[in-house]
Amino acid sequence: MAGEFGSVPEGVDPNRASVARIYDAMLGGRHNFDIDREALAAFTAIDPQVRALARANRAFLGRAVRFLVDQGVRQFIDLGSGIPTQGNVHEVAQAAAPGSRVVYVDNDPVAVAHSASLLAGDPNADILSADIRRPADVLNAPQVRRLIDFDEPVAVLMITILHFITHEEDPHGLVAAYRDGLPAGSWLAISHATDQDRPDTAAAVGHLYRSRATSPVTARSHDGIAALFTGFDLVDPGLVYVPLWRPDAADDVPANPSEYWVYAGVGRKNA
Numbered sequence: 518m519a520g521e522f523g524s525v526p527e528g529v530d531p532n533r534a535s536v537a538r539i540y541d542a543m544l545g546g547r548h549n550f551d552i553d554r555e556a557l558a559a560f561t562a563i564d565p566q567v568r569a570l571a572r573a574n575r576a577f578l579g580r581a582v583r584f585l586v587d588q589g590v591r592q593f594i595d596l597g598s599g600i601p602t603q604g605n606v607h608e609v610a611q612a613a614a615p616g617s618r619v620v621y622v623d624n625d626p627v628a629v630a631h632s633a634s635l636l637a638g639d640p641n642a643d644i645l646s647a648d649i650r651r652p653a654d655v656l657n658a659p660q661v662r663r664l665i666d667f668d669e670p671v672a673v674l675m676i677t678i679l680h681f682i683t684h685e686e687d688p689h690g691l692v693a694a695y696r697d698g699l700p701a702g703s704w705l706a707i708s709h710a711t712d713q714d715r716p717d718t719a720a721a722v723g724h725l726y727r728s729r730a731t732s733p734v735t736a737r738s739h740d741g742i743a744a745l746f747t748g749f750d751l752v753d754p755g756l757v758y759v760p761l762w763r764p765d766a767a768d769d770v771p772a773n774p775s776e777y778w779v780y781a782g783v784g785r786k787n788a
């Protein structure tokens with residue numbers, strides 16, 4: 518195993534590619550190992566434009582955060598936040614509204630270590646090492662209680678994270694548990710892999726992650742992903758392929774958006 522690390526960090530399984538490090542490799546980051554790059558090569562053989570898809574997803578995250586700041590949101594919980602890269606949530610939010618507060622949550626030791634190092638010295642942002650499948654633990658964690666005021670609207674970000682939650686783990690119940698902990702007027706942003714128009718691609722990637730990565734991938738239909746927004750009103754343009762969500766410029770929209778097999782949407786809690 519090679520990479521920027523002299524030895525394998527504590528908590529890292531050297532025999533499995535990590536979903537956080539594969540994504541870091543997709544985005545051109547350096548916090549990944551041979552085993553992750555080999556998994557990415559296999560992913561690229563299935564979908565040659567997966568790196569463009571990752572960049573489009575990251576761009577959606579930036580647009581969603583700026584949109585939410587425009588709506589007056591000043592506090593964010595970023596679930597499955599990943600290894601820091603360009604355009605991290607606190608950077609985007611604080612550039613638009615200084616003092617915006619962000620709690621990142623991830624259970625990958627490399628993501629947590631790099632987030633902690635990046636955030637040292639920022640009193641308005643913190644990282645929580647936790648499993649998002651335990652919403653009560655997340656919502657009651659000291660980092661969350663310190664930075665998030667539950668009397669004011671909160672934005673919960675679930676960006677390319679829920680397809681790592683299997684049907685058996687009940688992603689709809691999981692999102693509902695977070696929703697029920699938020700005041701009315703709070704927000705939810707989701708992007709999620711879909712098998713709607715690319716079932717063969719989604720199935721092949723599902724098999725790849727099941728056999729080689731730290732978490733399996735479960736792609737879902739448009740309706741299945743839309744149902745995650747129960748209790749939230751989707752803002753325009755609704756749940757759409759990721760490049761189509763409020764693009765900054767018409768030129769940013771590719772000729773065939775369905776080749777970007779991730780749906781994206783933002784909703785506001787309605788009661």
Ligand SMILES: C[S@@+](CC[C@H](N)C(=O)[O-])C[C@H]1O[C@@H](n2cnc3c(N)ncnc32)[C@H](O)[C@@H]1O
Pocket residue numbers: 536537540574575578596597598599600622623624625628647648649650675676677678681732
């Ligand atoms: C594909 S990355 C997405 C990063 C970022 N949200 C983005 O879209 O740019 C998914 C992240 O979710 C994290 N993750 C997966 N399952 C998780 C779980 N059960 N609890 C916490 N984090 C999890 C992974 O470690 C990884 O960092």
